[in-house]
Amino acid sequence: xxxxxxxxxxxxxxxxxxxxxxxxxxxxxxxxxxxxxxxxxxxxxxxxxxxxxxxxxxxxxxxxxxxxxxxxxxxxxxxxxxxxxxxxxxxxxxxxxxxxxxxxxxxxxxxxxxxxxxxxxxxxxxxxxxxxxxxxxxxxxxxxxxxxxxxxxxxxxxxxxxxxxxxxxxxxxxxxxxxxxxxxxxxxxxxxxxxxxxxxxxxxxxxxxxxxxxxxxxxxxxxxxxxxxxxxxxxxxxxxxxxxxxxxxxxxxxxxxxxxxxxxxxxxxxxxxxxxxxxxxxxxxxxxxxxxxxxxxxxxxxxxxxx
Numbered sequence: 003x004x005x006x007x008x009x010x011x012x013x014x015x016x017x018x019x020x021x022x023x024x025x026x027x028x029x030x031x032x033x034x035x036x037x038x039x040x041x042x043x044x045x046x047x048x049x050x051x052x053x054x055x056x057x058x059x060x061x062x063x064x065x066x067x068x069x070x071x072x073x074x075x076x077x078x079x080x081x082x083x084x085x086x087x088x089x090x091x092x093x094x095x096x097x098x099x100x101x102x103x104x105x106x107x108x109x110x111x112x113x114x115x116x117x118x119x120x121x122x123x124x125x126x127x128x129x130x131x132x133x134x135x136x137x138x139x140x141x142x143x144x145x146x147x148x149x150x151x152x153x154x155x156x157x158x159x160x161x162x163x164x165x166x167x168x169x170x171x172x173x174x175x176x177x178x179x180x181x182x183x184x185x186x187x188x189x190x191x192x193x194x195x196x197x198x199x200x201x202x203x204x205x206x207x208x209x210x211x212x213x214x215x216x217x218x219x220x221x222x223x224x225x226x227x228x229x230x231x232x233x234x235x236x237x238x239x240x241x242x243x244x245x246x247x248x249x250x251x252x253x254x255x256x257x258x259x260x261x262x263x264x265x266x267x268x269x270x271x272x273x274x275x276x277x278x279x280x281x282x283x284x285x286x287x288x289x290x291x292x293x294x295x296x297x298x299x300x301x302x303x304x305x306x307x308x309x
Contacts, residue, residue: 025042025053026041026043026067026068026069026074026076026079027039027040027041027067027068028040028041028065028066028068029065029066029068030052030057030062031062031063031064031065031066032061032062032063033061033062033063034184035183035184038052038057040053040054041053042065042067042079045059045079045082045083048060048086050062050083059088062086062088063088063089064089064090064091065083065089065091066092066093067091067092067093068093069093070092070094070095072092072097075092084098160180160182160185160191160308161178161179161180161309162180162181162191162308162309163176163177163178163179163306163307163309164176164177164178164179164266164304164305164307166302166304166305167302167304168268168300168301168302168304169225169227169228169229169248169250169270169272169300169302170195170206170208170223170225170250170270171206171302171304172196172199172203172204172205172227172228173197173198173199173200173204174197175195175196175197175198175204176196177194177195177304177306178193178195179192179193179306180192181212185308186215186261187215188213188214189211189212190209190210190211191210191212192207192208192209192210193207193208193209193225194206194207195207195227199228199243200241200243201233201241201242201243202243204227204243205228206227206228206229206248207225207227208223208225208227209223209225210222210223211223217256217261218256219253219254219256219264220251220253221251221252221268222249222250222251223249223250223251223252224247224249225247226245226246226247227245227248228244228245229244229246229248229272229273229274230243230246230272230274230278230296231243231244232244232278232281232282232293234285234291234293237291240285240291244274244275244277244278246272246273246274246278247272248271248273249271249273250269250270250271250302251268251269252266252267253266253267254306255267262307263305263306263307263308264305264306265303265304265306266303266304266305266306267303268301268302269299269301270299270300270302271298271299271300272298274296282295282296
């Protein structure tokens with residue numbers, strides 16, 4: 003009768019230790035760059051069982067266990083994650099799969115032996131003894147390795163090139179856009195444009211907000227660069243290019259062949275400097291020069307493609 007409470011306490015301790023091995027605090031990075039801090043329990047039917055529910059292994063890029071002690075992480079759980087091509091860290095240490103190479107002896111060309119059937123020797127094993135588990139060898143991570151993994155998963159590959167006509171193409175020229183986040187959803191990108199305007203080389207740089215993920219994507223942009231030009235034919239001494247801020251409202255229309263290629267149309271409102279307006283007014287007051295007022299709203303159009 004006195005041994006019963008002791009057995010119950012031992013059983014509870016064993017259950018508690020088993021639950022500790024199964025549940026691990028971890029930071030999960032999805033392939034769409036989203037991050038989830040949760041409690042990892044097990045892997046079952048291509049699903050990662052967590053405290054809140056389950057996640058598909060196909061959507062997971064990196065799992066970093068918060069515990070720095072590798073002995074406390076379930077090796078079967080780690081092995082299942084590595085088989086699913088998921089990058090696994092224990093603290094700051096990266097784990098890799100062991101590759102077992104089978105050594106095949108060269109054929110015996112001197113003499114041929116008659117094959118004989120032999121029974122393999124069986125070593126008896128106690129019923130309560132569990133087979134030894136081989137833990138993955140830890141490899142310290144490096145910055146170049148993490149960047150290379152991100153490149154392979156397409157997280158640093160959202161560069162777009164474009165050619166077109168308008169302020170955000172430097173006049174007639176090209177435009178390079180980089181979107182740090184998921185370019186298939188609402189996102190903010192940065193761009194730089196350079197081209198030829200009426201007085202030569204011009205540029206513009208700014209940010210662009212892309213709203214939604216449908217075929218027709220509204221955009222809102224803000225930029226700084228060339229936004230005004232005075233060109234007097236026959237009097238080049240008055241020719242001048244002016245720089246200042248501009249805002250734009252437009253849309254991207256994706257092509258039928260690819261969602262990565264699109265036509266971008268914008269209406270641009272330039273905020274021209276006081277120097278521009280003063281020089282323009284002086285020329286309009288000159289009876290020997292005929293010059294027109296610039297349009298307050300400009301149009302730009304260009305074709306964009308993903309690298």
